[in-house]
Amino acid sequence: MMPDQLLKIDKLNVYHGSSHTLQDIDINISNRPKAILGRNGMGKTTLCSALMGLTKAASGSVFLDQTDISSYSPESRAKTGIGYVPQGRRIFRSLTVIEHLKLVEKKDSRWSIEKIFSIFPRLAERRKNMGDRLSGGEQQMLAISRALMLDPKIMIMDEPTEGLAPTIVDDVVELLHSLAEHEIGLLLVEQNISVALEVASDILIMLNGRIVDQVTAEELKSNTQMQQKYLGINFA
Amino acid sequence: MSRTLLLIVVILIILPAFISDFWLNQILTRSIILGIAALSLTFLTTYLGVVSFAQITLAGVAGYTIAYFSPNTTGLGIELPWLFAVALALLFSTLAGAFVGAIAKKSVGIYSIMITLAISMAFFYFTRQNYSIFNGWTGFSGITAPVAFGVSLEDSLVFYYATLLSATAAGYLVVKFTSSPLGLAVQGVKDAARRVRAIGIPTTPVIIAAYAFSGFIAGMSGVLNVWQQERISSFSVGLGPTIDLLIIAVIGGMRHPLGAFIGAITYVLIDTFVIDLFSRDRFNMIIGLVLLFIVMAAPQGILGSFLSAQKRIRKYDNNAIKRKIKNDCEI
Amino acid sequence: MPLTDGSASNQRVALNLKGVTRRFGSFVAVDNLNMTIKTGERRAILGSNGAGKTTLFNLITGDFPLSEGSIEIEGVESSTLPTHKRIQAGLRRTYQHALLFDSLSVRDTLLLAVVGIHNKWPLFYPLKKNSKYHEKAEALAKVAGLSSKMDVLVGALSHGQKRQLEIGIALSGDPKIVLFDEPAAGLSPAERPVLTELLLSLPKKLSVILIEHDMDIALETSNIVSVMHNGKHLLEGEPEEVVHSDIVREIYVGKRQ
Amino acid sequence: LSQPILAADKIKIGVISILEGAFASLGQDGVRGAELAFKEAGGKVAGMDVEIIVMSSDASPDSAVNAARKLIDHDNVDIIIGPLSGSEGIALRDLSKGNKGVTFVNGSSAAQDATFREGSDNFFRFGGDGAQWMAGVGTYAFEELGYKKVAVVAEDYSFPYTQVLGFMSEYCAAGGRVPKKFWTPIGTKDYSSVVYSIPDDVDAIFVALGGADAVNFLTQYDQAGGDKPIIGGTITIDQSILDSKGPFKKLLIGAPAGTPTVSDYEGKEWKEFTASYLSNFPEGMTSPTIFAHHYYMAGKAVLLGLEQVDGDLSNQHKALRASLNNLEFVTPTGGTMRLDENRNGIIDNFVTEVYEREDGSLGNRVLKLVSNVNQTMGQDPTAFRAIGAVSRENPSCP
Amino acid sequence: MKLFFIVFLNGLTLASLYFITACGFTLIFGLMRTVNMAHGVLLLLGAYIGYEVVEMTGFWVLGIIAGGLSCALVGAFLQAFILGRYQGDELRQTLITIAISIILADFLLWAWGGLTYQISLPEMLQGGIRLPLLNVGYSVVRLTLIGMAIVVGVLLWLLIAKTKLGIIIRAGVDDREMLQALGFEIKKIFIIVFAMGAALAGMAGVIFGSALSISPGTDIQFLLSSLVVVIVGGMGSVGGAALGALLIGLAEQYGLAYAPTYGVVFTFLIMVTVLAFRPQGILGRAEQ
Ligand SMILES: Nc1ncnc2c1ncn2[C@@H]1O[C@H](COP(=O)(O)OP(=O)(O)OP(=O)(O)O)[C@@H](O)[C@H]1O
Ligand SMILES: Nc1ncnc2c1ncn2[C@@H]1O[C@H](COP(=O)(O)OP(=O)(O)OP(=O)(O)O)[C@@H](O)[C@H]1O
Ligand SMILES: [Mg+2]
Numbered sequence A: 001m002m003p004d005q006l007l008k009i010d011k012l013n014v015y016h017g018s019s020h021t022l023q024d025i026d027i028n029i030s031n032r033p034k035a036i037l038g039r040n041g042m043g044k045t046t047l048c049s050a051l052m053g054l055t056k057a058a059s060g061s062v063f064l065d066q067t068d069i070s071s072y073s074p075e076s077r078a079k080t081g082i083g084y085v086p087q088g089r090r091i092f093r094s095l096t097v098i099e100h101l102k103l104v105e106k107k108d109s110r111w112s113i114e115k116i117f118s119i120f121p122r123l124a125e126r127r128k129n130m131g132d133r134l135s136g137g138e139q140q141m142l143a144i145s146r147a148l149m150l151d152p153k154i155m156i157m158d159e160p161t162e163g164l165a166p167t168i169v170d171d172v173v174e175l176l177h178s179l180a181e182h183e184i185g186l187l188l189v190e191q192n193i194s195v196a197l198e199v200a201s202d203i204l205i206m207l208n209g210r211i212v213d214q215v216t217a218e219e220l221k222s223n224t225q226m227q228q229k230y231l232g233i234n235f236a
Numbered sequence B: 001m002s003r004t005l006l007l008i009v010v011i012l013i014i015l016p017a018f019i020s021d022f023w024l025n026q027i028l029t030r031s032i033i034l035g036i037a038a039l040s041l042t043f044l045t046t047y048l049g050v051v052s053f054a055q056i057t058l059a060g061v062a063g064y065t066i067a068y069f070s071p072n073t074t075g076l077g078i079e080l081p082w083l084f085a086v087a088l089a090l091l092f093s094t095l096a097g098a099f100v101g102a103i104a105k106k107s108v109g110i111y112s113i114m115i116t117l118a119i120s121m122a123f124f125y126f127t128r129q130n131y132s133i134f135n136g137w138t139g140f141s142g143i144t145a146p147v148a149f150g151v152s153l154e155d156s157l158v159f160y161y162a163t164l165l166s167a168t169a170a171g172y173l174v175v176k177f178t179s180s181p182l183g184l185a186v187q188g189v190k191d192a193a194r195r196v197r198a199i200g201i202p203t204t205p206v207i208i209a210a211y212a213f214s215g216f217i218a219g220m221s222g223v224l225n226v227w228q229q230e231r232i233s234s235f236s237v238g239l240g241p242t243i244d245l246l247i248i249a250v251i252g253g254m255r256h257p258l259g260a261f262i263g264a265i266t267y268v269l270i271d272t273f274v275i276d277l278f279s280r281d282r283f284n285m286i287i288g289l290v291l292l293f294i295v296m297a298a299p300q301g302i303l304g305s306f307l308s309a310q311k312r313i314r315k316y317d318n319n320a321i322k323r324k325i326k327n328d329c330e331i
Numbered sequence C: 001m002p003l004t005d006g007s008a009s010n011q012r013v014a015l016n017l018k019g020v021t022r023r024f025g026s027f028v029a030v031d032n033l034n035m036t037i038k039t040g041e042r043r044a045i046l047g048s049n050g051a052g053k054t055t056l057f058n059l060i061t062g063d064f065p066l067s068e069g070s071i072e073i074e075g076v077e078s079s080t081l082p083t084h085k086r087i088q089a090g091l092r093r094t095y096q097h098a099l100l101f102d103s104l105s106v107r108d109t110l111l112l113a114v115v116g117i118h119n120k121w122p123l124f125y126p127l128k129k130n131s132k133y134h135e136k137a138e139a140l141a142k143v144a145g146l147s148s149k150m151d152v153l154v155g156a157l158s159h160g161q162k163r164q165l166e167i168g169i170a171l172s173g174d175p176k177i178v179l180f181d182e183p184a185a186g187l188s189p190a191e192r193p194v195l196t197e198l199l200l201s202l203p204k205k206l207s208v209i210l211i212e213h214d215m216d217i218a219l220e221t222s223n224i225v226s227v228m229h230n231g232k233h234l235l236e237g238e239p240e241e242v243v244h245s246d247i248v249r250e251i252y253v254g255k256r257q
Numbered sequence D: 001l002s003q004p005i006l007a008a009d010k011i012k013i014g015v016i017s018i019l020e021g022a023f024a025s026l027g028q029d030g031v032r033g034a035e036l037a038f039k040e041a042g043g044k045v046a047g048m049d050v051e052i053i054v055m056s057s058d059a060s061p062d063s064a065v066n067a068a069r070k071l072i073d074h075d076n077v078d079i080i081i082g083p084l085s086g087s088e089g090i091a092l093r094d095l096s097k098g099n100k101g102v103t104f105v106n107g108s109s110a111a112q113d114a115t116f117r118e119g120s121d122n123f124f125r126f127g128g129d130g131a132q133w134m135a136g137v138g139t140y141a142f143e144e145l146g147y148k149k150v151a152v153v154a155e156d157y158s159f160p161y162t163q164v165l166g167f168m169s170e171y172c173a174a175g176g177r178v179p180k181k182f183w184t185p186i187g188t189k190d191y192s193s194v195v196y197s198i199p200d201d202v203d204a205i206f207v208a209l210g211g212a213d214a215v216n217f218l219t220q221y222d223q224a225g226g227d228k229p230i231i232g233g234t235i236t237i238d239q240s241i242l243d244s245k246g247p248f249k250k251l252l253i254g255a256p257a258g259t260p261t262v263s264d265y266e267g268k269e270w271k272e273f274t275a276s277y278l279s280n281f282p283e284g285m286t287s288p289t290i291f292a293h294h295y296y297m298a299g300k301a302v303l304l305g306l307e308q309v310d311g312d313l314s315n316q317h318k319a320l321r322a323s324l325n326n327l328e329f330v331t332p333t334g335g336t337m338r339l340d341e342n343r344n345g346i347i348d349n350f351v352t353e354v355y356e357r358e359d360g361s362l363g364n365r366v367l368k369l370v371s372n373v374n375q376t377m378g379q380d381p382t383a384f385r386a387i388g389a390v391s392r393e394n395p396s397c398p
Numbered sequence E: 001m002k003l004f005f006i007v008f009l010n011g012l013t014l015a016s017l018y019f020i021t022a023c024g025f026t027l028i029f030g031l032m033r034t035v036n037m038a039h040g041v042l043l044l045l046g047a048y049i050g051y052e053v054v055e056m057t058g059f060w061v062l063g064i065i066a067g068g069l070s071c072a073l074v075g076a077f078l079q080a081f082i083l084g085r086y087q088g089d090e091l092r093q094t095l096i097t098i099a100i101s102i103i104l105a106d107f108l109l110w111a112w113g114g115l116t117y118q119i120s121l122p123e124m125l126q127g128g129i130r131l132p133l134l135n136v137g138y139s140v141v142r143l144t145l146i147g148m149a150i151v152v153g154v155l156l157w158l159l160i161a162k163t164k165l166g167i168i169i170r171a172g173v174d175d176r177e178m179l180q181a182l183g184f185e186i187k188k189i190f191i192i193v194f195a196m197g198a199a200l201a202g203m204a205g206v207i208f209g210s211a212l213s214i215s216p217g218t219d220i221q222f223l224l225s226s227l228v229v230v231i232v233g234g235m236g237s238v239g240g241a242a243l244g245a246l247l248i249g250l251a252e253q254y255g256l257a258y259a260p261t262y263g264v265v266f267t268f269l270i271m272v273t274v275l276a277f278r279p280q281g282i283l284g285r286a287e288q
């Protein structure tokens, strides 16, 4: 069974120079997938990168599976069980698709190269292509696969469906659903509301570096006022 | 910054009254001349994103031009009025800069280091092997600074002020250039050359213009250098001075024109006095250690460390911006 | 809601692609593609990931050379023209991966875009404080929603803000044809209607090609839709018609829509 | 005002030598030579203390000039001893013309032009130039060894040009022929293509290469099965090369060469000099090199000159200069050093041969002493001058 | 005509030597993007240590191993304590390695003096043999160099292209942060790579000191030739380095044989020409 508190973020603060990008972030993630929504430039990516240890936090702590990983290096965090799909994909330009997968291949992982190829047949077709010679969508699939192969306890995904064709978004959504079956936690940053609502059970709203509200997906779906307030949209 | 700058200039103007001829000549004037050359490098590095090892070559082109067209004791060359010689020297160094740019236009980063290094080495070996124009290994000697508009530039004080004036002009030109649209385009090429083309600006002329401009600045230093040294030879354009220039640029800091000069004076002081202060047989080890220390301790160079702290506060003062975002977002 | 009637055949041709082909080694990314964009036309290109859409844009702008075929811009054969000449002829684009000048401020970036379009050769002397270029840059920033970020370095913008800046640059000067490569990707839901608004408000005589996976935006802003598949131009037609065709449902739209 | 300013109870002497890069160990030996002269004098001259300030150059004229300027302007030295290499010498000669208040005494730099053309009246050389150092070799090679044709392999800069001139002016005059000269860039590592280009019909090879270049050429010549005898330039058989480590050395055994400095010279004065050198510098070479020898002579000349004028440096060293011009002293090789009208030394030169010592190390022994070699090598000055400045093509006798 | 062929063979053997000396450089420079200006001085260090060991034990191979090991240690130290924290800051690393090379070179001068050293070869590699067709003597060790170059080259290529370490290194060059985020301890990996590159340099130094000779100043020549070879060939490409070495080796030897005056100039002009048309080198991969 998944622990109740897979990832616990406690009063996390991040600065860029003198600007206070993340302010007292508190988040608890258990077995229910959570999504963060928010307008551009609110600090979502900064949060992901701080969780991964790539951006230095000024204060606050992060626990993964009861372990305090606040002082861990990015590599230790990855080893402890965080899978990271960064915004902008960050594919290695001089590795081929298959080399990307070989790089992170592990013996006792639940995810094998074959399994990945069966989820994303397009990657199998392009297996010998260099990273920078893939289409945007192909890169996105590869970035997700790369993180999965590490067999993480929790996935942090920063806009994983950006640039994907609708059919492939379907595949990704399916995949995200199946994460739960594999008992993998999920923190999802999304701009595609329908994906977020379909995958996550809880929605966090981020505004100017703060988590300003937390609602269930059901609530947000039905509450147009809330949508208007936080997301500035109307569902037709 | 501008107030500090003014202060520095004032100090530099009155300084000769307080220091010996040696300090004036061998430390201050020499530093400023090296600083101008380093400025041509920091300009290219900061704004075009290339590390050029050819700046000493470009300075050398100007230097050799002066030597060839001035009275010298080598018995080679044609005598011209000094103004012509200077004009030719700057013209040639600018053209040489454009030529280097045309060759290196596709190279960035490490590759630019290499291609410019290759160019400078080719020039170095050519001057060393050729006797008909460059007088080979030995080069030209006995060149003296001219009498310009009634005052002799051989006078160390006059020469110092001429050098200071040139340096100020060079700094001014660089600042103006970089804030012009062409200068912005140069910076654009550094970040994303493809995008520069995609906003309708051809990149090749921009790159060539940047190199040519750096050639002009390097040429200024080349002219002054021959007048000060009263000589030039293949050694003046060899690997040693080339690496020295890089050292100067990096230890001084690349972000601001002043960095080049701070680097130069630091370098000249170390170069001149370390042998006195420490064991004379191991002075190179001391120079290496000092260099290592500066490079490691001051990431942005001596000036850069100071400046970047200032700049960060100014550029990223996001408080005001954030307030605005808040207004935009609040419904 | 179509903006112009795509069927009018006497309209001028903005862009004409004939037999356009691009190979990478043995792989054919764009395969013998024919397409005619009329002046004022709003065309959306749909196609799965890797179908060759971005490559097509790169061919039109000259970022990549053609392997075969020809490209006419405003009736001028442009297959071998360098990129900047095509831009000066009125072509504009955004990049799917924001391709920007990280060390310039937003203001300088837009200034450069404005100056670049207006002059054959960028000026050597600095611009005056309140030149006409500055005004134009301000206007572009407003369109892109970045007025408050004018003095921020582009490198410090968030992902979405960079995408907005891409759009600003693409609208500089007096464009005739604009190629948008997934402009909505990375934009927050709040920004999307703004984008839609913007696309709809573009001058009528402007021709637009839009690559977009957000079907709502694509369908709302286009009057003709092309579908690419494996580098080929599979079909074109009225938006509703195309989207509801079985083949497009299968290879692109999927079941959730 | 015309009173000599004797208030200064100290004479400051600057020494410029190469203390970095490939020549560093040679340069250090040069400094040892100068220091030895002052040590032997007890660090005093004419009752005044002598202060020595050493500066390093890097073999480039520019660095030599910078070093000299620092010594003159900052350290206020009265006399400069140095530099080590040819082009540096010419540069300092030029510098001396604008600094009449300082006396320049050449170290070991051996470019002909430093004194021969455009000399400067405050630049002295108590030693020979590269051509003088070859005196006797050309005649010896042609007459004693019977070599009718010789190929030349030399580095491509002024010092080897001068050495080749010294060798060829005698050798060609004696009737020998030099069908081919190979000028190789200094620092060449791989001479194999030169090795295979040497004509088969020459009787010997004149090698004027220094340091690692000599070692590399000789090794590769041997490996290619080359068997022509070698004639050495001065620095090719210098002790610094004979002391180098490696199997190439056997090739040099028996090679004749010309040099003013013979490490194993049996003369009394040399033995004394060597003993003094070794006791003062246990960390030095196994015997003084040509550089120690020449810097020593420079130091010695300065001391003798100062002693003669009682430290009077007034009036731009007028008295000192006069005394230097007329100075005569016994050199470490037992000869008498004096200057010609160009302020260049008239020297004793040796034709030597490399031999294996009992302990297996190599040394030089004297075959012939050539006395009173002047800068025109005993030829008529106008005729010698007419040969013109040395270059790759000049002289020539194919 | 005979000369032409001999010069070709000379060029080939010289190219082999250049290739061997450039290998450590390609590894560090091509994979880590560290412009290791201390490469030459590492070679020199390896050569001196190799010399001492060969003199002491009489075993040439032992000298090579000792030269390699000692340089590996120095390299690991440099990367771990000095260079590592500036990974990605190419210019600063360049400067730091310049400083290190100044310091080390002075140290070597101090420890071993300014004399020229040659390392004694084992009996079977000494001297020359007669070449059958050309009928001239030729150095045995030079011929052996060709074989050594091939072995080193193939091993290196396998390492880079075929092993997981190779993949990791290339990924690390592309995006260090991302590689960290995938759980790789990039610092350790780079230390290993640097040590390997330095070891190659040290071993090459011993070989060089045996085939030719070493002395102060040789370090700069090593550095320049390695730079030229790697850049002309294409960074990180073993085949490219081989090609670059061949081009430069041949140019140098033909230059020396037929146009000694401007031979060196030609070498650099070749480099300029190659880079003007292919900035990434003959076999290098374009940056964008
Ligand atoms: N390196 C940096 N230096 C200065 N400011 C930065 C830096 N990186 C990000 N910022 C600022 O921090 C804020 C948050 O950025 P972040 O990338 O986290 O936003 P985001 O919520 O992920 O936006 P988007 O949806 O557009 O990706 C932005 O205003 C941005 O300008
Ligand atoms: N430089 C290149 N070398 C080799 N193959 C390439 C190169 N650039 C693109 N490709 C291949 O061409 C195909 C088309 O790429 P393109 O970027 O045009 O796709 P796209 O339609 O824009 O996809 P997406 O919607 O995912 O952005 C892809 O399969 C990609 O792998
Ligand atoms: Mg983001």
Ligand SMILES: [Mg+2]
Pocket (backbone or CB within 6 Å): A135, A136, C053, C054, C055, C096
């Ligand atoms: Mg695309």
